[in-house]
Amino acid sequence: MKNVVLLGCTGSIGQSTLKVAADLNGQMRLVGLAARSSVDALERQAREWKPKAVAIYDEKHCATLKDRLPAGVKCHAGLDGLVELATMPEADIVLVAIVGTAGLQPALAAIRAGKTLAIASKEILVMAGEIVMREARKHGVKVLPVDSEHSAIFQCLEGRHPDDVRRLLLTASGGPFRKKTKAELAHVTAADALRHPTWNMGNKITIDSSTLFNKGLEMIEARWLFGLGMDRVDVVVHPQSIVHSMVEFLDGSVLAQLSVPDMRYPIQYAITHPRRQPNTIPFTDFTKLPPLTFETPDAEKFPALRLAREAGTTGGTMPAVMNAANEIAVPAFMNGKIRFPQIWETVGKVMSRHQTVHARTLEPIIEADRWAREEAAKLC
Ligand code: MG
DSSP states (O other): EEEEEEEEEESSHHHHHHHHHHHTTTEEEEEEEESSSSHHHHHHHHHHHHEEEEEESSSHHHHHHHSSOOOEEEEEEEEHHHHHHHOOOOOOOOOOOOSGGGGGHHHHHHHHHOOOOEEHHHHHHHHHHHHHHHHHHTTTTOOOESSSHHHHHHHHHHHHHHHHHHEEEEOOOOOTTTTHHHOOOOOOHHHHHOOOSSSOOHHHHHHHHHHTHHHHHHHHHHHTTTTGGGEEEEEETTTTOOOOEEEETSSSSSSEEEEEOOOEEEHHHHTTTTOOOOSSSOOOOOGSSOOOOOOOOOTTTHHHHHHHHHHHHTTTHHHHHHHHHHHHHHHHHHTTTSTTTHHHHHHHHHHHHOOOOOEEEEEEEHHHHHHHHHHHHHHH
């Protein structure tokens, strides 16, 4: 039985995690649930899953939620509330699936409290990968990936010697605009971008898939999670999203992890690791799959990979700056304030104006994040 705290229970990953919990009935218990502001959904989930405690990030909803919770469920609020949940004595695993930077401090608190950390929020490793992995080593806790690509690489690396790895190959669907020309990309709309070919995800991450910033963020995450230099993290476009990522070894042998695309696989593996459990997800029938194809990403058309490699190689506060500028540019594009290619332009400009600080603590990273948001907002 694993006791799990789920931070971000009403989002896309959160809902998939609840499906996993239903599948693992009796082997996974949700002891804490946290949402940003969805009082109705959190109340419903609290009644269904009977956690010991819940937290709502947006403090103004706290009173309403408290009134509506079943008896005996503790209610916390704000960032302190998330930290409270992340350090619950009952918790074995803290799964962080909060969009944005709010997951950073709870993730570090979970590590320091000796909890296994399962990471779905990209920001944690992108912004503070060095600090998070250093703290995890210091406290002897495991950091498990929940993203499909990183879970794939994690599974391919199990039992291998790190020195035998030549490079990691992250697969990318290529997004809905893979076949568009540079000229056509100038005129795509948010509605076009939200029609993702293979994965059904939240809006921000779907736009990030169409710019390839999602893959850029994943490159930086992979670098920290698996302790490799940026030059050993590569991307290959694989539109069918069946091969979730691969590891190439020194002898030229490549291991891949495959399944039909469904986030329940990587979520479940983070919970049951190192064992596996049966579930209700349909098995992959290889005879019914489309042909699997692989392409080199077009760095000229999609500059996000180049910017991410630059940010990851520079390190320090630069990845946080890239992430923050993108977080401002994406809604600006969705609200029609900037055109699609201006998402990359904005991020590139903010990065070029940034003086990198080599951060040993969170403060300079949070400060760089704040600065980059302001700079990006001026440009949008
Ligand atoms: Mg992914």
